[in-house]
Amino acid sequence: MAKSVHNREPFAPPSDAMRDDVAVAIAKAVVAAPGTFMIGASIIMFLTSFVGLYATFGMEADVEVEVMKWVQPRVNDRWAADLERRIVEREAADKTVEHAIRAGYIVLGFLANGLVLLAGIRMRALKNHGLCLAGSIIAIILNGCSCVGLPVGIWAFFALLRSDVKMGFEAVAKSH
DSSP states (O other), rough: OOOOSSSSSSTTOOOOHHHHHHHHHHHHHHHHHHHHHHHHHHHHHHHHHHHHHHIIIHHHHHHHHHHHHHHGGGOOOOHHHHHHHHHHHHHSSSOOHHHHHHHHHHHOOOOOOOHHHHHHHHHHHHOHHHHHHHHHHHHHHTTSSTTTTHHHHHHHHHHHHHHHHHHHHHHHHHHH
């Protein structure tokens, strides 16, 4: 019987390498968009973390006090008096503990967004399936209050659960 170009029988089942190539191609097609959007979402969330960092430590004025001062002339007299009391209390208060808590949240945000960024990059390369799942969950949980992390994390999570995507990750792991 004549051999084909790939040195196998014409009607023989595809080799494991051929099946792996197909699995990788399918998986890459499925995870390309959610992986790219995870990278984009992490960059957006990094930018918001920098805004939070600046608002906490870079500004001379206390944002909460400035907002209360802006609202005060726009409310009735009873509320204005209460706002005046709160402004005085806030300006006199020691903000060390508050700044430490905010710094902790900002550091946690940077670490989480770093993991989401890494997961998006690894997802597009079909490497570290577990890390990619963790990154999608982090995007959902920690960035869930934003309109960026929640839908992207859910999309990536369900893409990673597909059996054809898992086979693509396994094929890439097997080839290295």
